Structures are given as structure tokens and as C-alpha cells.
Amino acid sequence: MREFFRILVMSTTVSVLALGVGVTSAYAADGAKKADAAKADAKPAEEKKEVTGKDLAFDRALGNCLACHMIAGGELPGNIGPPLIAMAARFPDKAKLKAQIYDARVANPNTIMIPFGPMGILNDEQLDKVVDFISTL
């Protein structure tokens, strides 16, 4: 019963988080976070521009794919997952690629890869953008 209650609490927290625009916590890597923050500080105020698939994939609070995958153009990548290279050749079907990113548990129930869709971390539009970006690699 207590366990069930905890799950309830947890899923509520999750949905609250998913709604939050400025999701804070950066899960991966204590160290690299600071380097990024320093960089962000140094950046002059920019015009607000459209968020690209690459932005979503690299952003620590959103995709943070770099925590686990080597991606061309990304600094300090992790190596928990396979390098994301030759993706168009490996995933000619974009729907399959999207399915993998939406919920990696379908292919591997015990995966460490985050179920971005069901957990409400990336919405459908964001997922499509990420898929388009990953397909160019």
C-alpha cells in the first residue's frame, strides 16, 4: 500500500516535471555542467531563434543524448550507448528511429536509455525534430 502510494507520488512528480518548462536537474555528469554554464554566461544576448533538433539533442535538461552517445559536433560525449553515426543507413525508416527514441524499452526492456516519450521529456514535435537531426548523422 505504501509502495503504491509512493508510485503515485512519483508519477505525479513526473507529470509536474514534464509540464515544467525550465526543468532543472541535469542528470548526467557533475563536471561538464559547469563548463557549459560558464559558456552560457559568456555568450552575448542573442536573438531568440527557433530551437533545432540539434539543440534538443544536446540540451542537458532535454535530450542530453551526449551523456551516453558520441554525436558529431558534441563535446565530452559519454560511451554508454553506441556512437550515433551513419544513422540514415542504419535507420532508413524514420518511424523506427522515432520509436527507438520514443521508448527504448520496447527493443530492450532493461535499457538504461531514457523512455523520452512516455516519461514526457520530449513531446511529439520535439521528437520529430530530434529524429530529423539524428537522421543527418
Next chain:
Amino acid sequence: MKQVFTAAAVALVLSISALGTVQAGPAEDLTAYQDYFKTTFKDVPFEDFKDGAYALDAGLKEQWQSMEEFPPYEPDIDAGKTMWETPFKDGKTYADCMGDIKAIRTKYPFYDAEKDTIVTAEGALDACKKAGDGEGFVDKDGKPFLNKGKIAQLMAYIAMENRGSKIAVSTPEGKAVDWYEKGKTFYYAKRGQLNMSCADCHTSNAGKMIRADLLSPSLGHVTHWPTYRSADGEITTLHNRFMGCNTMVRANKFKPQSDEYKALEYFLTYTSNGLEWNGPGSRK
């Protein structure tokens, strides 16, 4: 690939035992758990697992050892020594309830059958202070403050006095097994918005890089506390690290000295049996 497979196999063995279909108990778990790390990291001598991620990377280890030449936790040890020697309001000292300081580290955590709970060193110190001072370790608002600050400093002194002794938690039996199982379940359960278990990072992917961090094996996780982390700029307890890792995956964190974390500490300490206690520690 092979590594992933063995990790899955270990997790499977452990979960089968959790279901009770196989008569595997804590002793069998311990062997499987330590063998997994010994096989995955063939070149790492068993006794080196006390050094966390630094045991896996010679370059990082060298940097760390030069940091240890001027230990950042030295002022904390001094502050802890003063606390140890200063009598409580009732005139007694920590030695009156804790006994010989040199024997403290190996005694905890243990299962207290009478109270049906796990007693940790920090928990015992807090109870001792409560008895002598009328108040345990609290913040300025009078709320329990058990993940850093004074209790961590006191532990730094005690850990230093106990360096070189070995982890020797007796095999859980009877109702202690329930606590052990609770800790084990916590370790292997997926949690948080990011849906990750402790084992995802510290068993299956130990030795891999998560962004810029080398993931440490959980074998040896408990040896070196309290720890001064440069990133924090202060000395903190093991339970503080549990809180941090829970937050990282956007899961609920529990209170320091909560039943959840005491059970987790019990599981992680038992499975690290045979390693040396080498606290206080320092980490980048």
C-alpha cells in the same frame, strides 16, 4: 556486449533470488556480485575497489593522489576530534556510548534485532549526542541535519582513526534478510523520470563514461566516507551521495538515515565485505 550480458545475468540471478524461487541468499549474492566486478575489471586488484572510479583509470588516480597529498578534509578531522573529546551537557562523551574509537567503523552498519532496524555509525552518533545533549545533530532551525556539517566532521575523525580495518558485515539472517532485501531491491529498481536504477549506472555501465564522468563500480562504494567533493567544497556523508544520485535521475530523494537509505547502506556494505575502510575520502 559480453559485459552487458553478464550484468543482465547477475541481475537475473539476483531477482530470481528476490522472488524466492531459488534458494539463493545473501551469501550467494555476495559471491555473484563480487565475481561480476572481478571479471569485468580483470586488471583491478580486489583491494583497489575501495578507490572508486580512480581504481579504473591510472591518469585520474594520479591526479587524485596528488590531491590527497594535501588532504582537503584535514580541517574536518580536527573539528571532529574536538567534538569527540568535548563532553556533552551531562558530562559524558561519545566514547561513553560508542566505546573504543578504533573499533567503531567495522561495527556498523549492523542489524539490531530488538528494534528491528539497521544501526548505522551516523545513527548511533546522533543517538549518543541526543542522550548527552538533549538534542541530536540539528540545523539552526532545530531540524535533523544528518547529511553534512558536524556529523560528517565527527565521522571524518572516526574514519581516520579506523583506516585500514576491513569491512566485515556478518551474513544477514532471520529478519535481517528483510532489510538486506529491501536495500537490494532499492539498488536494482528503476526510478525517477529518467527511469534508471543504481545498477544501471554502477553495475551494468561501471567503467563507462556518462558525459565527462567515469562511472564507479558499486563494489567499494561505502569504503571512504565521509567524502570531501571538490564540486561541493565540503565534506558529506554516504547518504548525501544517495540523495544526489536519486536527484540526478529526477526521482524522489529520501531523508538521510531514512529506512530506505539505511537498508541500501546495509546491502552495499555487506556486498563490499573484505575491502578496507579508507575514509575520509576525497573526490573531484
